[in-house]
Amino acid sequence: MxxxxxDHKVIGxxxxxxxxxxxxxxxxxxxxxxxxLIRPDAKISWFATLWPVGATxxxxxxxxxxxxxxxxxxxxxxxxxxxxxxxxxxxxxxxxQIGAPKMAFPVLSMLSxxxxxxxxxxxxxxFAVEGGAPLSGWTAYPPLSALGQVAGPGQxxxxxxxxxxxxxxxxxxxxxxxxxxxxILDMRTEGMNLMRMPLTxxxxxxxxxxxxxxxxxxxxxxxxxxxxRNLGTSFFIPAGLVVSDQLxxxxxxxxxxxxxxxxxxGHPEVYIAILPGMGIVSTVLSVFARKPVxxxxxxxxxxxxxxxxxxxxxxxxxxxxxxxxxxxxxxSLITLAVGVPSAxxxxxxxxxxxxxxxxxxxSMLFALGFVSVFVSGGLTGxxxxxxxxxxxxxxxxxxxxxxxxxxGVAAIFAIFSAMYFWFPKMYGRMMNDNLGQVHFxxxxxxxxxxxxxxxxxxxLGAPRRYADFKELEFLAKSGILQRITTYSAYCTxxxxxxxxxxxxxxxxxxxxxxxxxxxATTLEWTEPSESNVVNHAPDVYSLPGEEKDxxxxxxx
Amino acid sequence: xxxxxxxxxxxVGVISLCVGGVWWFPAPISQHAFNFDTHFSxxxxxxxxxxxxxxxxxxxxxxxxxxxxxxxxxxEGNARLEVVWxxxxxxxxxxxxxxxxxxxxxxxxxxxxxxxxxxEVLAKQFSWNFRYPGPxxxxxxxxxxxxxxxxxxxxxxxxxxxxxxxDVISSAIRVPRGILVELTLRSRDVIHNxxxxxxxxxxDIVPGMAIPLRFRADKEGTYEVPCSELCGLGHHxxxxxxxxxxxxxxxxxxxDEDRKPR
Numbered sequence: 001m002x003x004x005x006x007d008h009k010v011i012g013x014x015x016x017x018x019x020x021x022x023x024x025x026x027x028x029x030x031x032x033x034x035x036x037l038i039r040p041d042a043k044i045s046w047f048a049t050l051w052p053v054g055a056t057x058x059x060x061x062x063x064x065x066x067x068x069x070x071x072x073x074x075x076x077x078x079x080x081x082x083x084x085x086x087x088x089x090x091x092x093x094x095x096x097q098i099g100a101p102k103m104a105f106p107v108l109s110m111l112s113x114x115x116x117x118x119x120x121x122x123x124x125x126x127f128a129v130e131g132g133a134p135l136s137g138w139t140a141y142p143p144l145s146a147l148g149q150v151a152g153p154g155q156x157x158x159x160x161x162x163x164x165x166x167x168x169x170x171x172x173x174x175x176x177x178x179x180x181x182x183x184i185l186d187m188r189t190e191g192m193n194l195m196r197m198p199l200t201x202x203x204x205x206x207x208x209x210x211x212x213x214x215x216x217x218x219x220x221x222x223x224x225x226x227x228x229r230n231l232g233t234s235f236f237i238p239a240g241l242v243v244s245d246q247l248x249x250x251x252x253x254x255x256x257x258x259x260x261x262x263x264x265x266g267h268p269e270v271y272i273a274i275l276p277g278m279g280i281v282s283t284v285l286s287v288f289a290r291k292p293v294x295x296x297x298x299x300x301x302x303x304x305x306x307x308x309x310x311x312x313x314x315x316x317x318x319x320x321x322x323x324x325x326x327x328x329x330x331x332s333l334i335t336l337a338v339g340v341p342s343a344x345x346x347x348x349x350x351x352x353x354x355x356x357x358x359x360x361x362x363s364m365l366f367a368l369g370f371v372s373v374f375v376s377g378g379l380t381g382x383x384x385x386x387x388x389x390x391x392x393x394x395x396x397x398x399x400x401x402x403x404x405x406x407x408g409v410a411a412i413f414a415i416f417s418a419m420y421f422w423f424p425k426m427y428g429r430m431m432n433d434n435l436g437q438v439h440f441x442x443x444x445x446x447x448x449x450x451x452x453x454x455x456x457x458x459x460l461g462a463p464r465r466y467a468d469f470k471e472l473e474f475l476a477k478s479g480i481l482q483r484i485t486t487y488s489a490y491c492t493x494x495x496x497x498x499x500x501x502x503x504x505x506x507x508x509x510x511x512x513x514x515x516x517x518x519x520a521t522t523l524e525w526t527e528p529s530e531s532n533v534v535n536h537a538p539d540v541y542s543l544p545g546e547e548k549d550x551x552x553x554x555x556x
Numbered sequence: 557x558x559x560x561x562x563x564x565x566x567x568v569g570v571i572s573l574c575v576g577g578v579w580w581f582p583a584p585i586s587q588h589a590f591n592f593d594t595h596f597s598x599x600x601x602x603x604x605x606x607x608x609x610x611x612x613x614x615x616x617x618x619x620x621x622x623x624x625x626x627x628x629x630x631x632e633g634n635a636r637l638e639v640v641w642x643x644x645x646x647x648x649x650x651x652x653x654x655x656x657x658x659x660x661x662x663x664x665x666x667x668x669x670x671x672x673x674x675x676e677v678l679a680k681q682f683s684w685n686f687r688y689p690g691p692x693x694x695x696x697x698x699x700x701x702x703x704x705x706x707x708x709x710x711x712x713x714x715x716x717x718x719x720x721x722x723d724v725i726s727s728a729i730r731v732p733r734g735i736l737v738e739l740t741l742r743s744r745d746v747i748h749n750x751x752x753x754x755x756x757x758x759x760d761i762v763p764g765m766a767i768p769l770r771f772r773a774d775k776e777g778t779y780e781v782p783c784s785e786l787c788g789l790g791h792h793x794x795x796x797x798x799x800x801x802x803x804x805x806x807x808x809x810x811x812d813e814d815r816k817p818r
Contacts, residue, residue: 063789137786143763144746144788151681151746152788238764240700243681243745247700255747255762289621295633320749322762325664329657336649343645344638350613351637355629356621365559368618372563375610376570379603382649386656388595391663392581392756395749395784441562448566456579461753463784466792474753474780478579 004114006106011113012092013426018117019084023412024500026075027493029068034486036060038479040468053153054132062467066135067154069465071123073138074162077269078169079120081411085276086211087116087176089418090204092426094180096524097198099189104182112175119168126154126161134159137465139266142236142258143248146228150243163226170219173211180208189523198522199299203279206303207272213311214268221261228253259321263314270407271310275303277414278345281367284417285349287520288364289356295348302341302348309338319387320394328387335385342378346371361518362436366417369444370410376448377405380455395465398458401451409447416443416499423506424513425524431506439498446492453481453488560619567611571604585754585775585800591659592756599652663757663770671738671770673731678711679741679748679761682790684781685710688724690814696720703744710744724813730799732806733776741767749785752798760785773800 005011035042040060047055054064091109095102103109126133131153136145140162149156184205188197197205227233228250236258239251286293293299315323315331349371358364380402383389393399416439423431462475469475469482516525540551573579584590621628676687676695689695696719703712713720731737741750741761750769751758754777759769783794801809 061789062792066786066789066791135789141747141786144786147746241745241763242700242703245703245705254764256765290628292630292632294631295635295638298633298635298638320758321760322765322767325660328660328664332653332657332660333650336653337646339649340642340646343649344642346610347641348633348638350610350617351631351633353617353621355631356617357623357626357628358618358621359623360559368559368614371614372566372611375607375614379607382603382652383596383599386599386653386660388592388656388659388663389599391660391758392592392753394758395786441558444559444562445566448570452570452573456573459581460579461582461751461782463751463782465786466782467789468792471793471795472780472782474582481579 004110006102006110008091008095008103008106008109009426011109012088012090014113015083015087015091015116016089018113018120019080019088019415020500022075022079022083022120026072026080027496029072029075031489031493032060033065033068033072034489036065037468038482038486040470051132060467063135063153064132065467066137066465067127067133067158070135070137070140070154070162071126071133074123074165076408077138077273078166079116079123081273081407082169082173082269083116084415085280085411085418086180086204086207086272087113089200089280089415089422090180090207090276091176093422093524094183094201094204095187096425096527097201097522098184098187098192099523100183100187102187103179104187105179108175108179112172112179115168115172115175119165119172122161122165122168126158126165129157129161131156131158134162139262140225140258141262142225142228142253142255143238143241145258146225146236147241147243147248148229150246150248160226160229163222163229167219167222167226170215170222173215174219177208177211177215180204181212184208192523195297195300198279199282199293199296200276200279202300202303203276206307207275210268210272210275210307210310214265214272217261218265221258221265224261225258256318256321256323259318260314260323263317264311266317267314268307268310270403271306273407273411274414275306277370277411277418278303280414280418280421281349281370282345282352283522284363284367284421285352285371287421287518288359288361288367289353290359291352291356293348294351294354295344298344299348302344305341306338309334309341313338313385316385316387316390319390325387332386336382339378339382339385342374346375346378360437361420362431362433362440363417363420363518365437365440365444366413366420369440370413370417372444373405373413373447374410376452377402377407377410381406392461393458395463396458397454397462397464400464401454401458404451404454405447409451413443416440419503421518422524423503424517427507427510428513428528429506429510430513430517431510432502435498435502439495439502442495442498443492446488446495449488450485450492453485457481557619557622560615563611563615563618567608567615571608574600574604581756582754583775584756585773585777585779586756586771587774588659588663588771589754589756591662595656595659598655602648602652666770669736671736673735673737675729675731675737675739676711677729677739677741677750677761678744679750679783679787679794680710680744681746681788682783682794683710684727684729684794684796686726686729687711688726688810688813689719690722690724692719692722694719696723722814724810726813728797728799729781730801730806730809731773732803733800734772734774735803736770736772739769739771741769746787747785748783748787748794750781751784752779752781754779755798758784773798776800776802 043058234253237250
């Protein structure tokens with residue numbers, strides 16, 4: 001396998017490998033954070049080994065906690081949720097599903113992956129530079145992110161690494177987006193008109209359009225922030241700031257400008273993460289319910305409505321930011337309107353399985369689980385989309401619970417569903433279904449046990465991004481919620497080892513798959529998998545005890 | 557099959573946690589907070605009903621339509637149904653937004669009534685300062701060049717300005733009960749956030765801006781104010797208290813503070 005391959009299947013696998021690495025690291029970081037939240041004073045010797053400055057003597061400092069949090073968020077949002085469904089499964093299966101021999105621009109695909117790889121390296125480098133990783137979260141609000149080391153360790157070189165990483169990621173996403181759009185518009189095989197495309201392809205198509213419009217803005221914002229930090233400009237920094245008794249030499253900028261630019265990208269980003277998943281879930285539900293997708297056209301229109309409305313709701317992240325209270329009203333109306341196509345999709349998923357003949361494969365279980373968590377996470381959005389209610393919930397754990405359910409867990413469930421579904425196509429072997437079922441049930445119960453308690457912490461008013469809650473008297477009695485969340489996180493993370501184990505076992509030792517193991521209808525199942533494995537000599541004929549008088553080289 | 561029952565159990569679990577109310581809001585201390593709670597529970601009923609319906613149907617479909625050797629029906633959709641549920645959700649969702657916006661407007665757009673107590677809030681990494689005009693009713697002029705935390709002048713009050721000599725500075729915020737208060741929120745360095753749970757009010761404090769926030773607290777007591785916008789490594793320790801006092805006690809406190817040498 002060539003490293004700098006232009007084969008879309010290889011690139012798809014490379015993206016998935018990158019996402020697997022990122023998700024594993026992201027989970028580890030979150031476990032360390034969860035541990036710290038229930039035992040803030042614990043002395044752990046290997047903390048000191050890993051972070052001699054951030055955890056001197058093994059006790060985690062708040063700045064280390066915040067930097068773990070920032071990298072966790074950045075890894076998960078960018079390198080997992082924006083990478084696996086689109087770059088991973090999209091690159092692999094889009095050409096197969098529309099009957100194209102390859103992506104429109106194979107070299108661009110290759111460049112796009114390797115730029116993403118560089119972006120990941122730049123992000124990880126922030127751990128190694130002086131001051132460590134940045135502590136201003138994945139949203140990097142200035143002035144905290146703009147002032148340099150004076151605003152905290154990690155806000156020096158670490159923050160520059162973060163900006164470089166995000167800028168590279170944006171460039172890679174733009175390249176990917178152009179490639180996807182061109183491929184879908186130009187490379188479809190005969191008879192594959194747009195309204196005959198599987199909904200997965202619609203998901204990738206709409207996502208690519210969103211990426212093209214959104215990542216450019218993030219890239220520009222990142223460059224402006226970099227200039228504020230290193231070239232003396234003041235896009236985001238107002239006059240007269242005194243930090244650590246030092247008057248800052250800036251004037252004329254607006255911190256809220258960053259929030260507008262960031263969320264103009266950041267909200268559509270949510271749909272970048274979830275739309276390919278919606279496509280996958282629609283397909284999987286239909287395959288295993290043995291029914292056509294209910295309301296195919298409505299599904300396509302709903303995706304487009306979500307994408308279009310999604311560009312006009314960014315202000316709901318900023319209700320209490322100090323922007324005009326009048327604009328909040330407009331943003332909230334459009335935000336609740338975007339709930340409508342999301343609800344339509346949910347109805348149609350129910351309609352798809354209604355009257356079906358459901359086969360509970362692991363892939364199907366994750367698709368059904370997706371619908372459940374999508375409902376649970378979506379309904380809390382009805383609360384947060386209103387400025388009146390955001391007056392209390394903004395930046396509390398309620399928000400953390402909400403977006404982990406709807407953006408994190410739902411998208412991850414779709415990724416799992418896709419992985420179990422397409423594994424036989426990708427590796428020519430089957431994953432073990434019993435292990436898969438156990439993996440699903442543990443994960444499904446686990447995510448509810450992790451994220452539902454967070455909502456109640458939010459109702460109590462617990463602010464997010466707190467390194468510990470020792471000082472807040474009103475949370476003195478909520479330790480049980482924190483512990484439930486942490487222990488559930490341990491168990492759910494452990495359950496993922498089942499997946500990784502099962503994945504690698506199946507990849508090398510799993511039973512061989514037939515060409516179309518799920519009796520599905522789309523084009524990727526018409527050809528044999530590329531990964532045929534040879535089990536016999538070339539000329540096994542008339543073997544005693546065999547029914548047929550020949551055994552194929554690929555048969556077991 | 558197991559999944560259907562599990563979905564139902566989780567649904568009932570989530571709903572009973574909401575009904576149980578073990579972990580819930582603190583008691584409201586203002587009319588706005590009371591209105592907030594009313595609107596929140598109204599929302600909770602409707603969202604809870606949708607939650608129950610959607611998860612219930614999901615569980616039912618999983619149970620009812622599991623593969624029992626029966627053929628699946630062929631059904632590609634139903635345009636009339638699509639229109640109906642689109643309209644219904646649109647009306648319900650947009651209706652929510654319209655009702656909720658009344659509460660929002662009462663906080664940020666209602667300029668009726670004179671706030672007799674005006675307090676300047678200064679947030680900085682990682683502490684709070686509150687400034688009250690003294691008996692002259694005027695806040696003194698400030699300039700960044702006079703800022704000296706060590707000399708007790710975090711605001712940078714200009715010593716030359718007589719209006720500033722009687723300003724009272726406090727690290728906790730004290731307000732009289734039942735009287736409309738107007739805060740002016742300022743930050744000296746990064747973005748912070750002023751949040752009082754019992755008032756159901758939260759507002760970012762943005763450097764370079766002076767953001768007004770009005771409230772009337774009706775119940776005496778001490779309430780925690782945790783910084784609620786990530787402001788750096790000491791974010792979790794940036795905490796102060798709101799002390800709601802009787803109007804008399806408040807005046808006595810203000811006078812006493814004013815007499816203290818600064």
